[in-house]
Amino acid sequence: MKIHFIGIGGAGMLPLAIHSKLKGFKVTGSDLNPENFHILRNEGIYPEKGHGQVENDVDLVVYSSAVKEDNSEFVSAKKNNIPLLKRAEFLGLITKESHAVLVSGSHGKSTTSTMLADMLNNYPEINATALIGAETVSMNSNYYKGTGDHIILEADEYDRSFLKMYPQDLIILNIDDDHMDIYGDIDGLKSCFGELISKLNGRSIMVYNGDDEATIQTVGSYEGKKVSFGIKNRCDYGASNIRFMDFHTEFDLIKKGQIIAKLKYFYSGMLNVYNMLASAALISEYGIEGEKIAELALYFKGVKRRQEIIYTDDDYTLIDDYGHHPSEVKNSLENLRLNHAGRMIVLFQPHLYSRTKYHSKAFAGSFHDADIVFISHIYPAREKFDPSVSSKNIYLDMNEEERKKTTVFDNFEDLYLVLEREIRPGDLVVSMGAGEINKILYRLKKELVKNENN
Numbered sequence: 001m002k003i004h005f006i007g008i009g010g011a012g013m014l015p016l017a018i019h020s021k022l023k024g025f026k027v028t029g030s031d032l033n034p035e036n037f038h039i040l041r042n043e044g045i046y047p048e049k050g051h052g053q054v055e056n057d058v059d060l061v062v063y064s065s066a067v068k069e070d071n072s073e074f075v076s077a078k079k080n081n082i083p084l085l086k087r088a089e090f091l092g093l094i095t096k097e098s099h100a101v102l103v104s105g106s107h108g109k110s111t112t113s114t115m116l117a118d119m120l121n122n123y124p125e126i127n128a129t130a131l132i133g134a135e136t137v138s139m140n141s142n143y144y145k146g147t148g149d150h151i152i153l154e155a156d157e158y159d160r161s162f163l164k165m166y167p168q169d170l171i172i173l174n175i176d177d178d179h180m181d182i183y184g185d186i187d188g189l190k191s192c193f194g195e196l197i198s199k200l201n202g203r204s205i206m207v208y209n210g211d212d213e214a215t216i217q218t219v220g221s222y223e224g225k226k227v228s229f230g231i232k233n234r235c236d237y238g239a240s241n242i243r244f245m246d247f248h249t250e251f252d253l254i255k256k257g258q259i260i261a262k263l264k265y266f267y268s269g270m271l272n273v274y275n276m277l278a279s280a281a282l283i284s285e286y287g288i289e290g291e292k293i294a295e296l297a298l299y300f301k302g303v304k305r306r307q308e309i310i311y312t313d314d315d316y317t318l319i320d321d322y323g324h325h326p327s328e329v330k331n332s333l334e335n336l337r338l339n340h341a342g343r344m345i346v347l348f349q350p351h352l353y354s355r356t357k358y359h360s361k362a363f364a365g366s367f368h369d370a371d372i373v374f375i376s377h378i379y380p381a382r383e384k385f386d387p388s389v390s391s392k393n394i395y396l397d398m399n400e401e402e403r404k405k406t407t408v409f410d411n412f413e414d415l416y417l418v419l420e421r422e423i424r425p426g427d428l429v430v431s432m433g434a435g436e437i438n439k440i441l442y443r444l445k446k447e448l449v450k451n452e453n454n
Helices: 014-022 037-042 072-079 087-096 109-120 158-164 186-197 213-219 270-285 290-297 326-337 353-364 392-397 400-404 412-422 438-453
Strands: 002-006 026-031 060-063 084-086 099-104 129-136 141-144 150-155 169-172 205-209 225-229 237-245 248-255 258-266 308-312 317-321 344-348 372-375 406-408 428-432
Touching: 002 014, 002 072, 014 026, 014 037, 014 087, 014 129, 014 141, 037 141, 060 072, 060 087, 072 084, 084 087, 087 099, 087 150, 087 158, 099 109, 099 186, 109 129, 109 150, 109 270, 109 290, 158 186, 169 186, 169 213, 169 270, 186 213, 205 213, 205 270, 225 237, 225 270, 237 270, 248 270, 248 290, 258 270, 258 290, 270 290, 270 326, 308 438, 317 438, 326 344, 326 353, 326 428, 344 412, 353 392, 372 412, 392 406, 400 406, 412 438, 428 438
Parallel strands: 002 026, 002 060, 060 084, 099 150, 099 169, 129 150, 169 205, 205 225, 317 428, 344 372, 344 428, 372 406
Antiparallel strands: 129 141, 237 248, 248 258, 308 317
């Protein structure tokens, strides 16, 4: 069988293509952006840049949500009666034939999925496969090849796509007011999570955040096996003696009131304590002992663009972070502040016109831990230009103190020139956003490396 992937280079499509190739299918694909083609080529997949026509010998076309029905390949496949499947539907087929471990929630899906993948892929008795929505540090890929029946997947709530999936086990990290352009309000989002929960079966394990009120309300009526994790409330799994140092975390893992292990792992901050608690809870429910969990936690190396340290020397540290929701931005900066006493300069690119408009006031209050904030133009992604909203909305919603440290830029070039003039030894520079703001950070890294070598 020959499968063609339209948008094969995207974070969600790339691991699907690799998984299909390793399952014995012939795989082709195309994408406008060749940035991730090197990962595919390493797996023997040779995609085309741009979109042409789908060849007649293709048996199935899989396409991402970003692909419109006027796409030339979509049109040619339809004309030749080649079956077309959305990415979410194709993922659903994979979950039907595996022990699918779904990681869901508004924030932390990629990080938690990577934690689980780094741990369970290295546990021989399970040796899980994983399809991650971001490139991981340990694999330099979005894909983990496993020999066991378990497969770890991110369950994306955008466009209700996770309802196409069939979970065996489910983690719910949190439920926050994101994607309100889809759901209207938080109740609509909770209802959708409720539908996902209803797909669990009598052998399923559900792990949920016992400190998150929206999650507690959503899981309340579920009568199957469920275990909670948290720090504030009385939960089945908890953490004590939490310490952050040198971008690492240590804490005592508690199960039903008893310390079962001391965990140490890469990344810091409370959000990542919750992410590790969720991972450790599920692994413990699989019957893996506490000290073995501590050993497995050391395999976690992080996710690219999630507090990723891309450069550090005696004078500067550069970190790239994917945070693009107000609570993600706030949490990430709080985490970084725990590890850095000097100045913190934040380069932020808002993601989507709709998200910027809806969360403008919340974004305005997210930069408390930063000393200097540079905000660039909006990254529109899938959305059309909206003249009623710009990055200036965030600035105008800031209080006077926050405005004093904030500058808004229309383009990256102007931002970079001011950044170059502003930085001094001892600074931590952070790029934040789901768009292209990290290009500025890599440009700065190149300059620092050049100066270091002179």
